[in-house]
Amino acid sequence: MNGGSTMSGSREKCVIVNPLIVLREEFDDGALLFDPETGATYGINPIGVLVWKHLDGCRTVDELAGIVCASFDAVPAAAADHIRDFLKTAVALGLAGFAGA
Amino acid sequence: MPVMKTPRNVFLEITNACNLRCAYCSHFSGPGDVQADLPLETWRRFIAELGRLSVMNVILSGGEPFCRPDLREIVLAIAAARMRFSILSNGTLIDDAIAAFLAGTGRCDQVQVSIDGAIDTTHDAFRGEGNFRKAICGIRALQDHAVAVAVRVTIHRRNVHELEAIARFLLEELGLPSFSTNSAAPMGLCRKNAAQTQLTVAERTLAMETLLALASRYQGRIDATAGPLADAQLWLEMEQARRERRERPADRGFLTGCSGPMQTIAVRADGVIVPCSQLPHLILGRITEDDLGEIWRQHPELQALRGRFQISLAEFPFCRDCPYISYCTGNCPAIAYNLTGRTDHPSPDACLRRFLARGGRLPEVARRQ
Numbered sequence: 001m002n003g004g005s006t007m008s009g010s011r012e013k014c015v016i017v018n019p020l021i022v023l024r025e026e027f028d029d030g031a032l033l034f035d036p037e038t039g040a041t042y043g044i045n046p047i048g049v050l051v052w053k054h055l056d057g058c059r060t061v062d063e064l065a066g067i068v069c070a071s072f073d074a075v076p077a078a079a080a081d082h083i084r085d086f087l088k089t090a091v092a093l094g095l096a097g098f099a100g101a
Numbered sequence: 102m103p104v105m106k107t108p109r110n111v112f113l114e115i116t117n118a119c120n121l122r123c124a125y126c127s128h129f130s131g132p133g134d135v136q137a138d139l140p141l142e143t144w145r146r147f148i149a150e151l152g153r154l155s156v157m158n159v160i161l162s163g164g165e166p167f168c169r170p171d172l173r174e175i176v177l178a179i180a181a182a183r184m185r186f187s188i189l190s191n192g193t194l195i196d197d198a199i200a201a202f203l204a205g206t207g208r209c210d211q212v213q214v215s216i217d218g219a220i221d222t223t224h225d226a227f228r229g230e231g232n233f234r235k236a237i238c239g240i241r242a243l244q245d246h247a248v249a250v251a252v253r254v255t256i257h258r259r260n261v262h263e264l265e266a267i268a269r270f271l272l273e274e275l276g277l278p279s280f281s282t283n284s285a286a287p288m289g290l291c292r293k294n295a296a297q298t299q300l301t302v303a304e305r306t307l308a309m310e311t312l313l314a315l316a317s318r319y320q321g322r323i324d325a326t327a328g329p330l331a332d333a334q335l336w337l338e339m340e341q342a343r344r345e346r347r348e349r350p351a352d353r354g355f356l357t358g359c360s361g362p363m364q365t366i367a368v369r370a371d372g373v374i375v376p377c378s379q380l381p382h383l384i385l386g387r388i389t390e391d392d393l394g395e396i397w398r399q400h401p402e403l404q405a406l407r408g409r410f411q412i413s414l415a416e417f418p419f420c421r422d423c424p425y426i427s428y429c430t431g432n433c434p435a436i437a438y439n440l441t442g443r444t445d446h447p448s449p450d451a452c453l454r455r456f457l458a459r460g461g462r463l464p465e466v467a468r469r470q
Contacts, residue, residue, distance in 0.1 A: 032157075034155070034157050034183075036180075037208075
């Protein structure tokens with residue numbers, strides 16, 4: 001594993017998508033993450049889609065929050081926390097993992 | 102109803118070949134009954150395209166998919182393209198080896214096997230001698246490897262009096278978690294053999310009564326999206342709404358009976374892209390020449406099918422003065438096409454007013470009165 005410390009710590013590890021997971025953009029206001037191994041689907045909103053597309057294993061949560069702020073209006077101050085929660089869930093579900101793990 | 106950006110489900114008729122000629126098959130003798138199958142490489146390329154479009158589910162049908170000697174390669178291509186699959190089959194060619202293979206992929210949602218009787222003479226009446234035993238062997242092979250089996254019972258004139266025995270056989274003896282039903286519909290070979298296969302009004306009434314009772318007894322283990330059980334459930338709801346003079350629900354009173362074109366598309370064995378396997382005459386393009394994504398987004402025939410949702414039943418002389426018009430959906434466009442020559446028309450076969458006028462009865466309502 002490379003990068004810094006844990007996602008919730010001061011030096012966060014970068015997250016990368018599980019390449020098996022399919023991002024399916026069904027409608028303008030949402031998308032699904034589809035796990036073909038289990039058939040499970042998880043709905044995500046447009047911000048989740050944007051974050052997902054940037055999970056290349058190189059970007060920190062703060063960098064991802066910056067991308068979100070540059071793309072959407074009226075992003076709440078707690079955006080980084082929300083992104084951190086999203087990544088935590090994605091990793092727990094096996095949809096993503098830590099780069100270099 | 103919103104349209105997905107790409108299809109979620111795609112039906113692939115991977116072969117026109119079938120080892121059976123069931124008397125009510127919707128495929129044979131219709132426009133989807135094509136002469137030549139496509140080579141494996143063509144299917145592989147198309148399956149890769151489906152993966153790029155983020156399609157989730159591929160449903161392999163035919164013909165009989167297990168007739169295809171390179172079925173395993175097709176399945177592996179689906180898995181490699183990050184999709185799951187189901188197979189629609191008569192079950193007679195499924196053996197232990199292929200069942201083990203399907204289980205090993207980890208991507209098989211289910212294999213649907215047609216079983217039309219509790220005993221061989223009923224099942225084989227329209228499917229051919231010996232095929233009940235073979236189909237049951239196929240189901241047992243799938244069960245041995247924990248592949249989900251979805252049995253579909255097609256109700257016709259020879260099995261309509263055996264529905265209780267069929268339910269008992271499938272749910273208790275075979276131990277299936279559930280099964281679904283439909284009925285011989287006026288398409289394909291069934292049109293030629295309608296007198297022998299299609300239910301009369303009295304038989305349809307009997308099937309509805311029996312299936313409703315069985316669905317209640319087996320608590321959700323029998324379902325249907327077409328045929329007598331589906332009709333009974335919808336019609337009883339419509340009758341209740343009429344009696345209570347309810348407001349028109351948002352999804353009723355228009356041709357809203359089929360949402361398939363919003364999320365599903367199909368390909369014939371010759372590579373022709375069609376909106377649905379039951380509408381094989383509606384040619385949208387070819388997988389060897391056309392871009393599926395473009396067809397999905399722009400083809401006028403698909404747009405027209407989606408536009409059915411905007412067509413009020415009040416526009417049709419067929420529906421004029423009908424007391425159920427505010428609660429009806431017009432049902433299946435494919436059956437409507439086969440009976441009227443139009444997809445943008447309510448299906449006469451699904452018309453409650455017509456059914457009652459011909460002597461049909463709504464079972465539970467009749468008992469309550």
